[in-house]
Amino acid sequence: MSGRLLPRRNAAIAFILVTALLDVMSMGIVIPVLPQLIETLSGSSSGSGLWNGLFVALWAGMQFVCSPIIGSLSDRFGRRPVILISICGLMLDYVLMALAPNLWWLAVGRLLAGVTSSSFTSVFAYMADITAPEDRARGYGLIGAAFSAGFVAGPLLGGILGEVSLRAPFWVAAGMSALAFIYGVFVLPESLPPEKRMAFSWRRANPFGALTLLRSHRELSGLAVVNFLLYFAHHLFSAVFVLYAGDRYGWGAWQVGSLLALVGLLDMGVQGLLVGPVVKRIGDRRTMVIGLAFGAIGIACMGLAPTGWMFVAAMLPNALWGLAMPTIQSLMTRRVSESEQGQLQGANNSVASIAGIVSPLFFGGVYALSVGADPTLPFIGSAFLIAAAVLGGAALLGWLAGRRDSSDGRLLLDNDAVGH
Known part of the structure; x- marks a missing residue:
């Protein structure tokens, strides 16, 4: 662990936990309204089931493809830029879905969500960088607790916002991602020193x-x-x-x-x-x-x-x-x-x-x-x-x-x- 990181270690851990909370909340907020928005755009309750299943598969498929790429990029360029770029991408993705005039726009949004959500690989890698091996279980437990808090608060908030408008949760999710990005720009230090980075390879990625x-x-x-x-x-x-x-x-x-x-x-x-x-x-x-x-x-x-x-x-x-x-x-x-x-x-x-x-x-x-x-x-x-x-x-x-x-x-x- 880099000596210059230690004075800012607590701030870095706090950022990782806040980022995890805000990211999961932003994903959870749209859960109660996404099926309804799909049904509205498809004009069919039976067709919305097929589209919803397709969107779930698209998200999981992009996670499978992109997670190792995001992780390898963080090994090459450091955790900080990968995390911040992913958060910014997630913010733009929610804006896209909030404005989506049809299902194809929404499908593109779910594809991008799968890519940007892959940044969680860098979040876990960051925690490994800044904690001693014997403390990592506790660090990952804190991340898990932040995820759980996000999954509790997100859907509850999304349900309330969904009563206002089916698009409102997407705008609030975008705002939360923007808040996490701004917070990270000023608070998050890099955790992986240049001498410990690994060259990027598509064979590994x-x-x-x-x-x-x-x-x-x-x-x-x-x-x-x-x-x-x-x-x-x-x-x-x-x-x-x-x-x-x-x-x-x-x-x-x-x-x-x-x-x-x-x-x-x-x-x-x-x-x-x-x-x-x-x-x-x-x-x-x-x-x-x-x-x-x-x-x-x-x-x-x-x-x-x-x-x-x-x-x-x-x-x-x-x-x-x-x-x-x-x-x-x-x-x-x-x-x-x-x-x-x-x-x-x-x-x-x-x-x-x-x-x-x-x-x-x-x-x-x-x-x-x-x-x-x-x-x-x-x-x-x-x-x-x-x-x-x-x-x-x-x-x-x-x-x-x-x-x-x-x-x-x-x-x-x-x-x-x-x-x-």
Whole structure:
């Protein structure tokens, strides 16, 4: 870590957290109104479903392609210019969508949103630059808490603004991005010194080349699979939660919205307050495994819950799932050099994008087979039980991968000596 960075380290961390909060809020604000705007521009409720699905796929596809490119650019030119340019691009993107006269303009906006949102790879790389390895889980937990806060506040604010106008949330989102850009121009220092930068290479920057990094470091392979399984299980909620809540418990929009806000608050508490102390007490690897195990237990209880109140109660053990994400990130950053942090985060985001494309299709199909007059799968909670099994497998794989890495003389995954 550069000595000249230390006096401004706290300001840099504050900027990263504020940027993450504002960026996620700006994305969350448009969630309640985007489907309605699509329906308005398409003139058809049935056609809007197809367009909305296409826009989700476009966003995820651009994340897959661009995340490693953005990450590699930050390894070459530094984190600061990449983050600031991406924020500025996001601001212009929201202006474009606010003015969109037809669906094709809106489609271009979603493409640009996928590109500019890939800057999160640089945000995670920045945190790796300015924190010691033993503090990274806590740093990533703070980023996760900022994300959760944004996902709580964004949709709530978007719903209020949507009552005024379907275009208003896009203008406010653009304003938030502009605020983050101006703040960053005056506050954000560079975190990656020139002597630690890596030449840009399309061989590494393309998504398949970036994934090679995960295969080339043997100790990363198991963690990369764990990361994929975590994201795969997580997309269960975006795929079927609203349908499941309505079909099984008769919940409407306000119950679902309130529950999602509660999920965000619980996740914010776990990642912002618990990750640091738990990691300090038992280490990264054990914290990761415990988080995945409680996630599996919570999701299984959700699938088995016969009443809505029991489903809500299952959210408590499930919230500890938030221990897993920052610790996986922390463990992986220890296995690459400072000049590869951007590429690593790009590869991780590509893995998440693949899960984001495949998982909703899978769980949507499973749910379709478990409902109806004569369902192929006899239990409506089958998708939740499958997701729980996926997380349970991830916990086992994470534990075995950690034991393997510790036994071959490489860096310990978790500094298991308590009190490190």
